[in-house]
Amino acid sequence: MSRYYQPEIETAPREKILEIQNEKIVRQVQHVWDNVPYYRHLMEEKGLTPADIRGVEDIHKLPFLSKADLRDAYPYGLLGTDLKNCVRIQSTSGTTGKRVVAFYTQHDVDLWEECTARAIVAAGGTEEDVVQVCYGYGLFTGGPGLHGGSHKVGCLTLPMSSGNTERQIQFMMDLEATILCCTPSYAAYIGESLAERGFKPEDNKLKAGIFGAEPWTEEMRRDIEKKLGIKAYDIYGLTEISGPGVSFECEEQKGMHINEDHFYVEIINPETGEVLPDGEKGELVFTCLDKEAFPLLRYRTRDICVLNRTPCSCGRTHVRMTKPMGRSDDMLIIRGVNVFPSQIETVLLNEGYTPNYQIVLDRERNTDTFDVYVEVGADQFSDLMSQIQKMEKNLEGALRTMLGISPKVHLVAPKTITRSEGKAVRVIDKRKLHD
Amino acid sequence: MAISQLSLFLMNQPGQLVDAVGAISGTGANIRAMSIAEANDFGILRAIVTNSEAVCNALKNNYLITRTPVVAAKMDDRTGALFPILNVLNEANINIEYMYAFTGTGPDEAYVVLRVNDPDTAEAVLHAAGIGTLSDDNLKI
Numbered sequence: 001m002s003r004y005y006q007p008e009i010e011t012a013p014r015e016k017i018l019e020i021q022n023e024k025i026v027r028q029v030q031h032v033w034d035n036v037p038y039y040r041h042l043m044e045e046k047g048l049t050p051a052d053i054r055g056v057e058d059i060h061k062l063p064f065l066s067k068a069d070l071r072d073a074y075p076y077g078l079l080g081t082d083l084k085n086c087v088r089i090q091s092t093s094g095t096t097g098k099r100v101v102a103f104y105t106q107h108d109v110d111l112w113e114e115c116t117a118r119a120i121v122a123a124g125g126t127e128e129d130v131v132q133v134c135y136g137y138g139l140f141t142g143g144p145g146l147h148g149g150s151h152k153v154g155c156l157t158l159p160m161s162s163g164n165t166e167r168q169i170q171f172m173m174d175l176e177a178t179i180l181c182c183t184p185s186y187a188a189y190i191g192e193s194l195a196e197r198g199f200k201p202e203d204n205k206l207k208a209g210i211f212g213a214e215p216w217t218e219e220m221r222r223d224i225e226k227k228l229g230i231k232a233y234d235i236y237g238l239t240e241i242s243g244p245g246v247s248f249e250c251e252e253q254k255g256m257h258i259n260e261d262h263f264y265v266e267i268i269n270p271e272t273g274e275v276l277p278d279g280e281k282g283e284l285v286f287t288c289l290d291k292e293a294f295p296l297l298r299y300r301t302r303d304i305c306v307l308n309r310t311p312c313s314c315g316r317t318h319v320r321m322t323k324p325m326g327r328s329d330d331m332l333i334i335r336g337v338n339v340f341p342s343q344i345e346t347v348l349l350n351e352g353y354t355p356n357y358q359i360v361l362d363r364e365r366n367t368d369t370f371d372v373y374v375e376v377g378a379d380q381f382s383d384l385m386s387q388i389q390k391m392e393k394n395l396e397g398a399l400r401t402m403l404g405i406s407p408k409v410h411l412v413a414p415k416t417i418t419r420s421e422g423k424a425v426r427v428i429d430k431r432k433l434h435d
Numbered sequence: 436m437a438i439s440q441l442s443l444f445l446m447n448q449p450g451q452l453v454d455a456v457g458a459i460s461g462t463g464a465n466i467r468a469m470s471i472a473e474a475n476d477f478g479i480l481r482a483i484v485t486n487s488e489a490v491c492n493a494l495k496n497n498y499l500i501t502r503t504p505v506v507a508a509k510m511d512d513r514t515g516a517l518f519p520i521l522n523v524l525n526e527a528n529i530n531i532e533y534m535y536a537f538t539g540t541g542p543d544e545a546y547v548v549l550r551v552n553d554p555d556t557a558e559a560v561l562h563a564a565g566i567g568t569l570s571d572d573n574l575k576i
Contacts, residue, residue, distance in 0.1 A: 196496055376444060376499060383442030383479060383503040383550070384532055385472045410476045413444050413499050 003315070005121040005153065006114065009261050011315050020261050022055035024289035029053045029062070031080060032295050038077045039065070039297065056264055059287055059298065060275050066300045070100045070240065079103055080295040091139040092239045102239050103293035109148065111290065115237075115245030115259045116149025122250045122257075122314070123208040123233045125179055127154035130205075132177035134168055134186060135213065137161040141243030142213050146181040149245065155179070162186065165193050176205040184216035184224060184232075188355065191227030201229030210235050212244050215324065215342050219349030221253075234323060240299055241286050247321055255308050255320030262289055265319060266298070267307055278307045284321065332427065334361060335368045337405045341426045347402050348374060351395055358417050359407075362430040370407040372399065375414050437504035437554040438569050439487040443480040444499035447473055455480060455498065462486075462493045467574065468537030468548060483507065483537065483548060485574050504554045507569040508561055512538060512545040520547060520566055527560040529553060 004010045012020075030050045032039050042063040043049070052061060070078065079086075081103075088104040104112070125131065131150040135142025143161055150157040158171055162182065168190060171177065180187060187209055194204065206228055212235035221232045236256050237244035246263055247256035258265050266275050267282040276282045284301045288294075303324035312320060326340040333339070345355050356375040361368060374395065382388060392409045400406045418425060441459075445451040452471075459466060459482070469482040484490050487502055494500050510516040517536075524531065532550040539546060546569060551557045558568050 378495070378499060378501075381442070381444055381499045381501055383440065383481060383501065385474060385479060386532075388477075388479075389474070412476065413446055416446060 003121070005118040010118060010257075011317055012261075014317055017260055017317065018056065021264055021289060024261075025053060025056055025059060025264065025287070026050075028287075028289055028291070028295055029297070031292070032297060035080045036078055036295070038069070038073050039063075059264060059266070062287070062298050064273060064285070064298045064300050065296050067100070067240075067302070074099075075101050078294060078296065081105060081292050086293050088144075089139075090141045090144065090239050090243060100240060102242075105292040108242070108291050108293050111262055112145060112242040112245060113148030113152050115242065115248075115262065116145045116235075117152035118149075118259065119210055119233070119235050119245050119248030120146070120149050120153050120155065120179065122248055122316075123179060123210050123231070124251075125150070125153050125155055125208070129153075129155040129178045130158065130175055131155040131179045131181060132158040132160055132168070132172055132175075134160045134162050134180070134182040134190075135244075140213075141237065141239045142181075142183070145237065145243040145245055146210065150179075150181075165190060169193060169197065169199075172204060172206070173199075178205055178207050180206055180209040180228070180230070182209075182211060183213050184211040184220055185214060185355075187211050187224045187228065187232070188220065191224060195227065201227060204228065206230045208233060210248075212236055215326075215330065215345075217342055217345050217349065217355075219346060220355050223349065223355065236321070236324070238301060240294070240296055240301075241288060242291070246286065250312060250314035250316055252312055252314050254312070255322055257312070257316045257318040257320055260318045262291075263287065264289055265307065265321070267305065268300075270300075270302075270304075278309050278319075281306050281325065284324070330427075332359070332361065332429070334370050335405050337403065339403050339405070343402050344372060344399065347395075347398050351398050352380065353377065353395070354414075356414075356417050358425065359427045360430070361428070368431065370405065371410060372407045373410045373412050373417060375417055376411045377414070437558060438483065438507050438548075438571050438574060439502040440505040440548065440550070441480075441482045441484055441487050441490060442501050442503050443482075443494070445478050445480055447476055447478050451478075452480065455494075458494050458497070459484060459490055462490050464490045468535060468546075470533075470535040472533065481533075481535070481550075483574065487571065487574070503550065506549045506551060506554050506557050506561070507546045508549060509539070509567040509569070510545050510547060512543045516545070517547060519564070520549075520561065523560050523564045523566065524549070524551065524557055527556060529557050529560070 033050045085105050086103045087106050090102050092100045133146045137143030209230050209232045224232045233249040235244050235248045237246040247258040249256050264287040266285040268275055268285050270283040284303045284305045286299050287297045304326045305324055306322045308320045331338055354375050358373045360371040395409045443455055464484040464486050467483045472479045491502050508520050530552050534549045536547045
C-alpha cells in the first residue's frame with residue numbers, strides 16, 4: 001500500500017518543486033493578464049506587466065486580492081475563462097456578507113480532487129476503504145471535495161451529506177465505514193450519539209477521520225479520537241482557492257502539508273502586507289499556480305498561521321502550515337481585548353467540559369456584556385446549588401486567566417445549545433444590531 | 436439505609452418542569468415529595484419517587500439526572516415534632532444542606548427529607564435516639 005497518492009510530486013526534492021512553481025507562475029500570470037481585466041488593472045496600477053514576473057521570487061511584487069475584491073467582482077469579474085469552458089460553481093457559506101462564487105473547469109475540478117485524494121491517502125486511505133462523507137453536499141465545497149478525492153483513490157464512497165444522524169450511524173455500522181469526513185463538531189456529535197446508543201469506540205470499523213471547515217483544537221482532536229476510536233486528521237482549504245485539500249495532515253499530525261505544486265504560499269504582516277520570514281506568525285496568502293477558471297493571485301485568507309519548512313518524517317517535502325490560530329474575521333474585540341473563540345474552547349476542554357458552548361455579546365450602558373453558555377456533563381452534575389455555582393465561578397476564573405477579561409458563565413443542560421450539523425454557531429454578537 | 440433522591444438539572448424556562456414531571460409519570464412512578472432550588476438560568480428539581488432507580492435509567496438519555504442519598508426521618512405530624520430531629524443532628528455536628536418534608540400514608544405520619552454531608556452517621560444518631568428512617572425498599576410500594 002502506498003503512503004502517497006502522487007509520490008513523485010509529494011516527495012519531490014525542493015529544487016524540483018521550485019522548478020515546477022517557477023514554470024507555472026509565469027504561465028499563470030500571463031493567463032490572468034490575458035483573461036481577467038479586473039486583476040490586469042490592479043497590475044497596471046502598480047506598473048507591472050507579465051514580463052516582471054519571471055518566477056516565484058517575483059510574486060511579492062503582485063497586488064493582493066481580498067474578500068472585498070471578490071465581492072466587488074461578483075459574479076464574473078474574476079473569471080479566467082469563457083463560461084462555456086466551466087463545468088461547476090461552488091460558493092462560500094455566506095455567513096459574512098455577500099456570497100462568493102468560484103468557477104471550475106474540468107481541469108480545476110481534477111486538480112482539486114487530486115489534492116483531497118492526497119489527503120485521504122495520507123490518512124491511510126486505499127481502494128479497500130469505505131469513506132463516509134458527511135460534509136454538506138451542494139454549494140459548500142466540503143462534500144464535493146472529499147467525495148471527488150475518495151473516487152480518485154478508488155474508495156467506496158458513501159455520499160451521506162450532513163445531518164440525519166440516525167441514518168449516518170446506520171450506514172456507518174451496516175456498511176462498515178472506515179474513514180469519516182465531516183466537520184469536527186459533527187464528528188464529536190456522532191461520537192456522543194454512538195455512545196448514547198450504547199456503542200463503544202471499538203464497535204465501529206472507523207480507523208481515521210478527515211475533519212475541517214471550522215476551527216478546532218488539539219483537545220477537541222483527542223476527544224474525537226477517544227470517542228470514535230480513530231486517528232483524526234486535519235484538512236484545510238477555502239472555496240476561493242479550490243476547496244478542502246489546499247493543505248492536509250499526514251500521520252505525524254504536526255501541521256498540514258500545503259500542495260505547493262498548485263498553490264504558492266506566503267505569510268505576511270496583516271497590517272503592512274510585508275512578506276514575513278518562515279516561522280513568523282502572520283496572515284496566510286495563496287497564489288494559484290495552475291487554475292483556469294478562478295485563478296486568484298495573492299489571495300489574503302485572513303487566517304493567521306505559521307509555516308514550517310523543516311523536513312517531515314512522513315517523507316513529504318511540501319511545506320507545513322499550522323492550524324489557523326485565529327481568523328481576523330473570527331476575532332472578537334470585547335471591552336477592547338482581542339478574543340478568539342478557540343481560546344475559550346481550550347479552557348473548556350482543560351476544565352473537563354464538553355466543547356459545546358456559545359458566546360453571547362451585547363452592550364449595556366455602553367459596556368460590552370460577555371456571556372458564555374456551557375453545557376454541563378453528566379459526570380459534573382451535582383444536586384447542590386452551591387456546588388454548581390462554584391463550578392461557574394471556577395470556570396469564570398479559568399477563562400479570565402486565559403483571556404484577560406471576565407465573562408459571565410452560565411451552565412446549561414446538555415443539548416440545549418443549538419448544534420447545527422454543518423457549522424457550529426459559536427458566537428452571537430448582538431452589539432452589531434445597535435450600530 | 437439512606438433513600439435515593441432524584442436530582443434533575445432543568446433550565447429555568449417555561450415547559451421544562453412539565454416535561455420532566457411528564458417523563459417521570461410516564462415511567463409509572465409516583466412522586467412522593469419534591470422541591471426546586473432555582474438560580475437565574477437553571478433549577479434543580481429534587482424528588483422522592485417510588486423506584487428511583489428505574490426512573491433514573493429511563494430519563495438519563497434525555498435529562499441530566501442523578502441519584503443522591505438523603506435521609507428521610509419519620510416524625511409525627513404535630514407541633515414540635517421536627518425539633519428533636521434537628522437537635523440530634525446538631526449535637527452530632529452534622530450540617531444540613533437543604534431539607535423538605537412530605538406526609539406519610541398513615542394518620543399523622545410525616546417525613547422530613549434531609550440532605551446532609553454524612554448520611555450514614557446521621558441515620559445512626561437518629562436511630563440511636565429512637566427516630567425511624569425510610570429505605571428505598573419502603574418506597575417501592
